[in-house]
Amino acid sequence: MSDSGCHFAIYSESATAIQLCLFDSDGREQPVPMKYRHGGLWYTHVEGIVEGQAYGYRVDQPAGKVGNANKLLLDPYAKALTGPVTWYEEFLWQHDWEQVDSARYLPKAIVKSIPALDTGPVSLPPQDRIIYELHVKGFTQQHPEIPLEHRGKYLGLGHPQVIRYLQSLGVTSIQLMPCFSFMDEARLISLGLVNYWGYNPINFFTPDWRYALKDPVAEFQWMVQQLHQAGFEVILDVVYNHTAEGGLNEGMLSFKGIDSSYYRMEADTSHQTDIEQSGQNPQSPQAKYQNFSGCGNSLQTEHPMVLQLVMDSLRHWVTAFGIDGFRFDLAASLMRQGESISKNTPLLQAIAQDPALRDRVLIAEPWDLGPNGYQLGTFPREWLEVNDHYRDFVRGFWKADPVGVAGLSTRLMGSRDIFNKMNRSHACSVNHVTYHDGFTLQDLVSYRRRHNAANGEQGSDGHSHNLSCNHGVEGDTDDPEILKQRERHRRNLLMTLLISRGTPHLLAGDEFGNSQQGNNNAYCQDNPTSWLDWGLLESRTSLVHFVSQLIRIRQSLFTLNDLQLPDEAFHEVFFSDGRDSDTLEINDQLCWLDQYGKPMEDAQWHNPDQRFIALLIQRTADGQRDAWLLAVNGSEDSVEFAPHDCQGIRWEQVIASSSHGEDYGEEYDEKPEKSDDENDEKKSDGIDGSADIRSRIFVESFSVSLWRQEGLPNPVNKR
Template identity: 40%
Template sequence: MKNSIRTQTGVPLPLGSTILPLGINFALFSRHAHSVSLVLNFPHHRDDYIEIPLDPQVHKTGDIWHIMLSGVPEDLHYGYRISGPYEPGITGHLYDSQHILLDPYAKEILSANWGGPRNFLGYEPCCLLDTHSYDWEGDKPLNIPLQDTIIYELHVRGFTFHPTAKVRHPGTYKGIIEKIPYLQQLGITAVELMPVTEFDENETTFINPETKKRLKNFWGYSPLSFFAPKSSYSSDLHAPLNEFRDMVKALHSAGIEVILDIVFNHTAEGGADGPTSSFRGIDNTIYYLLDADKRNYLNYSGCGNTCNCNHPIVRSLIMDALRWWVIEMHVDGFRFDLASILGRDGNGNVLTNPPVVERIAEDPVLAHTKIIAEAWDAAGLYQVGHFSPHHRWAEWNGRFRDDVRAFMCGRLGMVPALATRIAGSSDLYQRHNHRPCNSINFITSHDGFTLTDLVSYNVKHNLLNGENNRDGDNNNLSWNSGIEGSTRNPHILRLRARRLRTMTTILFLSQGVPMLVAGDEFGRSQMGNNNAWCQDNEISWLDWSLLKKRQGQLRFFQKLIKLRKNHHVFRRDTFFQSGNTGIEEDSCSLEIRWQSLYPGKQDWSHECRTLAYLLNGAVLEQTDDDFFVMLNGSPNESARFIVPAATRNRIWKQIIDTSRPSPHDFVDLQLADTVEYNQTVSVPAMGCIVLQSQSIRGKTI
């Protein structure tokens, strides 16, 4: 094989490996390397590795090393061996020619079945060429407006790996395809996939104290690559690119967008004692933030290292990766993990206008993609409401999560904050031409309690993570409703169900973009584990048998999602201009009218636990029905609300009562009971009742 290989100078761009008419071009950036060799392996030949040194006088342009090969099969594996200074504590360079490094631009990486050994990382050529053509069959981005979006966060493996999922390809991209009818019936408009770029699930050293078995990095927030889809999420290890594309195309055909949870803030190489697989051995001082002594990594990610995101080289890598996912994989958007790290400079200082953040928002290729920031990092930088002045950036609204949870725990002083969250968090987003949809509203996510656990546990139960319950957040803003964990007490179960439905109602009837985490709609529990990152078992896998046991809860979610999608009054594109200032007027022109127990009388006091509001559908450009929502945050006392008049001489119908069992918790408008103006409505503790207006003739807008 070695004798048949022909070499040419090659070209410096594009970076990575590219199949061209004259051969295969390889291009790698490394500014401080003394020498670079391309290392090849041919899996269907018995030859040993072939190393081809790159002559810097021939195969280097600026800081880019490049070469073109012909006479080689396209199923080759490749990597790089790089030598240079090893000077921790002096220059910070960490070159070590013992390692065979991954190409940062590789589109596919040699993998194994989930859980299989990955000992070859860093020691064998592991990069593969993208040799697969693909027919998109006319697939185009859906471009669903952000304000009309409903996000469903899921884990590719956890979503369908449990036997009760009853899919032919559990834990894979194909498994998601098989569940598309379910997603359509639920009514969501976008799936947000937890990390799908290559990672090593075997990297963790923690041990389950009960089974004594080594735990896995189940979540995958530890990227080996910013490009390559995880092969073990594919039913065919040899075709992960096309199986991912099949999934995207099928979801688009069903009207569902694909958002990727992408990690640019750190890599799998970890801290100084971590493995060397790519960036560290290519140009450590450029790809990572180092301390002043050039010995240790600045660790704003909590994962051992921090990427130098605003260095021009790293910035270009990030942009190239994002464009590739949009152009070649047709994804519709991105959620940026620990996005506040994108705002730090080479010394870790917070920038006023970070170049990479602005570049993402202004990039013409990404112009119609959804960009969502997790607007904090692990070092305490919290930027919710002010991550970026650019109008395109949406944010995970952690304030929404915390304020709703606190109100639904019965905490005092939460009514003003809850009203602000329901109205779209204008205190955070009414600036820089932002809109209510810049707020991604959520109560639960992959990180923390599930919705069922939120009403069932006071404290985390993470002993099985092998860290003696030290890991995970201690500030859960949860309440177990009277008994910790599982119970058969009917009173406790009714209270939990009521609280769960009330929080769900707040989520879907608030201004902003709602996000739910997979399984919350049918009562999934993690048994009190609020940090299940390492649990590749029933703690993290969705138990689909709950669908039958919790049909009523699923129905409630489906009905709420449908209600939101059918009524523009919940999906405003602008903030309320009246009725949200705390000064109430008796005027039909008000867009929202707040009250406590009596119409026209608000109570923003610290002791108050009741809140009600009327959404005026008459003032919208697209006229809608009115809605009157009553919330009682008391943990043990009912509240009696006086119902105001609906607009346009309409009548009220009671469609939601979260204290009632299914199917009476959500009743279709035509079958709902009439509620008279000035009537007293009793809302049980932790309950919610929703009225919808109807014309006297029985016709709705």
């Protein structure tokens, strides 16, 4: 914008002519020819333009190039839209639809200046981060304490009741599923379904209208402000690997009609025109575009203008909306450069050097569907990576698969076989047992197989390798023994996750047993299947309290994330009492123990039937010594032992997954010192209200428990 009007610019090297199309409030269109400047840039300045002006583009392409001037195109740099983008057949650009004008069906871009959201990033030590993934609509659509008109909206997620719940749970970082403007696929609409998750973007700068009442920009900003004021990081799941335009012969709404260089092309076709590459065969919609996303096309992020588009988009979400970090969907696509894959691509280098982005949280889903697409552990060292190795091993262990304990110990200690301890922090491993794409935690312990018939693909979509267990009945049951087993299974998974080194990732609703009725790919279910059932909360209070207690233990007591090991280059320890780890002489001694309390032997490490392991941690810091013990028992037998080399130490149970039904969640209080008589008692008021104090460790079958040396002070919460 300028005092006299507005500048418009668009990139297309292939276009022969471009018209800026201005629309009045009645939808009447006024074309304005644009001028070609250089480097593929077209521009014009229109006097008298004010904020709120609606516009689009029409692009003429030479014969043999993909394009159709009858199709109105969205500005890739639009900062606001007039409404949600909905699929119409009129977006098709060839054959019977070639002469059909699409303007009346496409929302228009809006001229809009967006002020910076001056809240600043939330400062959070990496080892304190606990990610909580949620869907903006699904989280509040059935929340009884949110006003009806705000349910499923940005305004609902910023509601004080939601804020209080998230604070009581103790999570630190809210990861929002995609909020870019997106579009439902034609196939889903034909089945009466929608793209609920939103991984089908059509614009990279605008919050989607589906989650707004009147103004998506202002309401998204307000939501972030509320979360920031409550101390939460806001991480946005972003999709830069493809657009909603699909394959070559599918819809033309924006990029496709502007310039083909936005997309990756099939190899060795540079001498052909776009149409020659496609063979003009309507039965081969993927003939031209490479499809490493599974959605019909792949953005060519190494192209200078696409790189600039992505960088400008990321900066926009930081400056205009205050986003603290990004989770990149199918992030291996960002590492592609021609036929090769590298962590030194122009885009990753640009992010590393950008002052607005380099210190933000950067999380990679480290794969895509292209050649050599699995890239776990290869991203730049500052990046966090979604660790599916962790998910699969922890699931398999608690499913009682014969996997032994060697792999479990590796996952507990930060997956150092993947994240090199000399140049990567253990926080780089985003540990999870559930994610949005897969079973919920409740379904993971209730179903052996997926139940996806409602998705319209005869139940063939979604993962078939779920490492799940139903404990004897597929789905819902009222059998008390099965319910008890499922509850223990849930708690084992949650406690393993929240005690492990790395960055834990929780899926919203897992803490109170939310179910999708066995659907492990509910991307198209905008209905109660995907919406959180808050009615479960009252009957699942003990599980919610168990999760919140685990989080408080992780944040306020010594856990695996605090270990300082001599062979690691990263020592990210922040003590709750303000001590500086750099000024302390710290010595952490670790010993892995078997079910007899003796050090593990080589044969036990390699025995797939070994189902018990304990980690004894003895620390000397600043002249003070303390001891901790984490016990993991995946066997059918309870275990009791005296830990090796711990004569004279009495142990206090901190928390155990076997404490079924206990109401956890009370804040730690300083407790008065016990008398000798009180210390002789086997039971006392432990941290969770029922902790043992004894010289021997007792671990129930199929359980996890954390113990500490009796008499250690209770520190305050680090946050």
